[in-house]
Amino acid sequence: MARERTTATPYLLAMPGWIWLAAFFVVPIIGMLWMSLMTGNIVTGFQPTFNFGVYPQVIATYWEQILRSLAYGLCATLLCIAIGYPLAFWIAFHGGRNKATYLLLLLLPFFVSQILRTISWKFLLADNGVILGTLKSAGLLPDGAHVLSTSTAVVFGLAYTFLPFMVLPIYAVLERVDHRIVEAAHDLYASRIQAFVRVVLPLSLPGLFAGVLLVFVPSSADYVNASVLGGTHNTMIGNIIQSQYLVNNAYPVASAITFVLMAILLVGIFSYAKALGTEQVMEVQAK
Amino acid sequence: MATTTTEETPVPQEPSTRGGGAAIALEGVAKAYRSGHGTIDAVRQVDLTIEQGEFFSLLGPSGCGKTTTMRMIAGFEEPTSGVVRLAGEDVTGVAPNRRDVNMVFQSYALFPHMSVADNVAFGLKRKKVAAVEITRRVTEILELVELGDRAKYKPAQLSGGQQQRVALARALVNRPSALLLDEPLAALDLKLRQAMQIELKRIQREVGITFVYVTHDQGEALTMSDRIAVMNKGVIEQLGTPAQIYETPATRFVAGFIGTSNLVTGVVARGVGGYSRLDYSDGQQVLVRTDAISGEHVLVTVRPEKIHLGKHQPGTDLSRLRGTVREVVYMGSTTHYAVDTAQGTGMTVFQQNVSDASNLAERGDTVWLSWRPEHSYALPS
Numbered sequence: 194m195a196r197e198r199t200t201a202t203p204y205l206l207a208m209p210g211w212i213w214l215a216a217f218f219v220v221p222i223i224g225m226l227w228m229s230l231m232t233g234n235i236v237t238g239f240q241p242t243f244n245f246g247v248y249p250q251v252i253a254t255y256w257e258q259i260l261r262s263l264a265y266g267l268c269a270t271l272l273c274i275a276i277g278y279p280l281a282f283w284i285a286f287h288g289g290r291n292k293a294t295y296l297l298l299l300l301l302p303f304f305v306s307q308i309l310r311t312i313s314w315k316f317l318l319a320d321n322g323v324i325l326g327t328l329k330s331a332g333l334l335p336d337g338a339h340v341l342s343t344s345t346a347v348v349f350g351l352a353y354t355f356l357p358f359m360v361l362p363i364y365a366v367l368e369r370v371d372h373r374i375v376e377a378a379h380d381l382y383a384s385r386i387q388a389f390v391r392v393v394l395p396l397s398l399p400g401l402f403a404g405v406l407l408v409f410v411p412s413s414a415d416y417v418n419a420s421v422l423g424g425t426h427n428t429m430i431g432n433i434i435q436s437q438y439l440v441n442n443a444y445p446v447a448s449a450i451t452f453v454l455m456a457i458l459l460v461g462i463f464s465y466a467k468a469l470g471t472e473q474v475m476e477v478q479a480k
Numbered sequence: 481m482a483t484t485t486t487e488e489t490p491v492p493q494e495p496s497t498r499g500g501g502a503a504i505a506l507e508g509v510a511k512a513y514r515s516g517h518g519t520i521d522a523v524r525q526v527d528l529t530i531e532q533g534e535f536f537s538l539l540g541p542s543g544c545g546k547t548t549t550m551r552m553i554a555g556f557e558e559p560t561s562g563v564v565r566l567a568g569e570d571v572t573g574v575a576p577n578r579r580d581v582n583m584v585f586q587s588y589a590l591f592p593h594m595s596v597a598d599n600v601a602f603g604l605k606r607k608k609v610a611a612v613e614i615t616r617r618v619t620e621i622l623e624l625v626e627l628g629d630r631a632k633y634k635p636a637q638l639s640g641g642q643q644q645r646v647a648l649a650r651a652l653v654n655r656p657s658a659l660l661l662d663e664p665l666a667a668l669d670l671k672l673r674q675a676m677q678i679e680l681k682r683i684q685r686e687v688g689i690t691f692v693y694v695t696h697d698q699g700e701a702l703t704m705s706d707r708i709a710v711m712n713k714g715v716i717e718q719l720g721t722p723a724q725i726y727e728t729p730a731t732r733f734v735a736g737f738i739g740t741s742n743l744v745t746g747v748v749a750r751g752v753g754g755y756s757r758l759d760y761s762d763g764q765q766v767l768v769r770t771d772a773i774s775g776e777h778v779l780v781t782v783r784p785e786k787i788h789l790g791k792h793q794p795g796t797d798l799s800r801l802r803g804t805v806r807e808v809v810y811m812g813s814t815t816h817y818a819v820d821t822a823q824g825t826g827m828t829v830f831q832q833n834v835s836d837a838s839n840l841a842e843r844g845d846t847v848w849l850s851w852r853p854e855h856s857y858a859l860p861s
């Protein structure tokens with residue numbers, strides 16, 4: 194009796210989580226899949242017609258936005274690595290006893306809504322705003338220069354928005370790297386750079402892996418940055434989903450695009466994990 | 481300079497055949513850590529010369545500055561004052577990766593993402609040794625530490641003792657002029673620790689490299705070392721061979737720290753045949769060689785195993801004290817007695833259990849403790 198109870202306990206403890214996932218993830222997903230195969234409109238109602246043709250149709254219509262989203266997501270991710278890794282490294286190894294303060298500073302912008310933050314960027318980057326205006330009047334930029342409504346603005350906006358998702362997981366693994374292991378590398382004739390490349394970087398890969406996922410997935414699906422900082426030529430797939438769903442009320446089309454995006458991201462993630470050899474990465478973690 | 485010499489230097493057969501002079505010298509080395517509340521004098525003043533091929537131990541209680549001293553030799557800390565010399569050369573300010581010494585960390589600090597062989601090859605790769613040569617030396621050293629069959633394993637797949645040997649191999653394979661070991665056996669259980677002590681000693685004899693060994697285990701230091709420096713509160717209290725340190729502790733601290741030691745206080749009465757005598761009531765006496773003059777207070781040490789325990793009053797040529805047995809602990813080959821002397825000092829006595837000597841006394845018995853004068857040392861009290 195007692196034995197059976199102990200084996201069942203972990204499952205019982207996980208129950209609330211499973212119920213949550215089932216109610217708020219699995220059921221809506223199935224509902225959306227069902228919805229994507231319907232035809233009709235908001236006035237006459239939607240009928241299930243198993244209209245699989247909607248999938249090639251949305252891909253043919255929106256491939257440009259899909260590719261752009263993935264490209265922006267990739268650029269934002271690379272930018273986040275470039276800025277976030279050194280930042281995480283510095284906090285973890287040189288933060289001293291102020292580590293908590295630095296992390297709080299990093300998260301501070303999160304206390305303000307994302308829309309507001311993005312809009313303030315718009316204000317900062319306006320053609321004659323604080324930054325560009327000053328540079329232009331100082332003669333450092335030509336009069337016609339602009340940043341807003343360009344892909345650069347969108348990518349930088351995305352990187353800014355999701356930077357903490359890169360820094361935190363990298364910080365978490367670097368924090369746990371035993372300093373004596375780094376010292377051992379120096380003791381065994383490794384220069385600072387060699388110690389980093391041979392020891393610190395490989396040990397931080399699980400964090401980098403997590404950071405890439407946490408930044409790439411939401412930034413590819415983001416629509417706020419593109420709609421606020423981008424122009425008509427920089428729309429991302431998130432903007433299409435949003436307008437199809439909320440403006441045109443074309444629920445089947447919006448659902449279908451959502452599934453296409455999800456499928457692409459899932460395939461991408463799995464091939465990324467395969468290429469990086471997650472198992473090996475996780476093994477390092479387990480030590 | 482320091483790094484280039486090792487490469488071609490063959491493993492020395494005799495400790496003295498290599499280089500001239502001391503492998504390591506510390507001259508007036510001190511280290512103060514600056515912290516929020518002020519400075520901590522981790523090492524106050526250390527002067528040391530460690531010879532080539534020597535097994536040298538730094539022994540002392542927790543926090544006495546052993547690790548700090550070692551880290552200054554390795555180059556992870558710079559002394560606040562004083563000079564560190566490796567093979568005669570002043571290495572102050574030289575980075576750890578440019579010093580010809582290797583460290584074995586207490587926590588082993590193995591690279592968890594690399595195989596055993598890659599861990600061991602790390603130093604040689606950094607020194608750009610040819611690949612064939614690396615393979616040969618890694619195989620050779622793994623054989624030496626009896627881990628030849630574990631080359632492809634990850635550190636996490638090894639037992640504590642095996643990880644310890646990988647850490648040792650990883651340092652030894654570079655043939656440094658000295659190996660620094662910071663409590664390398666502290667994490668192992670007693671049995672494994674004793675086996676590894678013998679193993680370490682064997683390896684050190686075979687490769688002939690200078691070992692600087694940090695420990696707070698006096699038994700370990702006594703059995704393994706050629707010489708020991710006993711440290712306390714950032715200074716060296718005594719430096720000498722294990723026998724010197726054990727038999728003639730120079731200070732009260734050393735006497736107390738090295739093994740169990742009995743301390744008897746008394747007032748010098750007069751000299752008897754080259755010894756000073758401390759008198760107590762009822763014919764009790766302690767004989768010891770000391771410079772102290774009549775009437776002076778002295779502190780006398782005697783090791784538990786040097787004391788004889790008996791029912792009858794011993795002769796006048798021996799130190800002799802009377803007491804009551806408080807505790808008897810049978811330890812197999814020996815029996816330990818705790819005896820309260822008439823003066824009130826607690827004494828520990830170890831007696832070998834030879835067949836006719838067992839059951840020398842029971843709890844509560846009144847006994848005589850005696851020992852030869854040359855087994856006592858007077859310390860400045």
Ligand SMILES: Nc1ncnc2c1ncn2[C@@H]1O[C@H](COP(=O)(O)OP(=O)(O)OP(=O)(O)O)[C@@H](O)[C@H]1O
Nearest residue numbers: 513515520522541542543544545546547548549696
């Ligand atoms: N990085 C540091 N910053 C400040 N104080 C330190 C630092 N490292 C050591 N200390 C202090 O210096 C003193 C000596 O430390 P050390 O590590 O050398 O002792 P130890 O003899 O190796 O002790 P143990 O046997 O416990 O390892 C201690 O009081 C310690 O608190």
Ligand SMILES: [Mg+2]
Nearest residue numbers: 546547548662
């Ligand atoms: Mg220590």
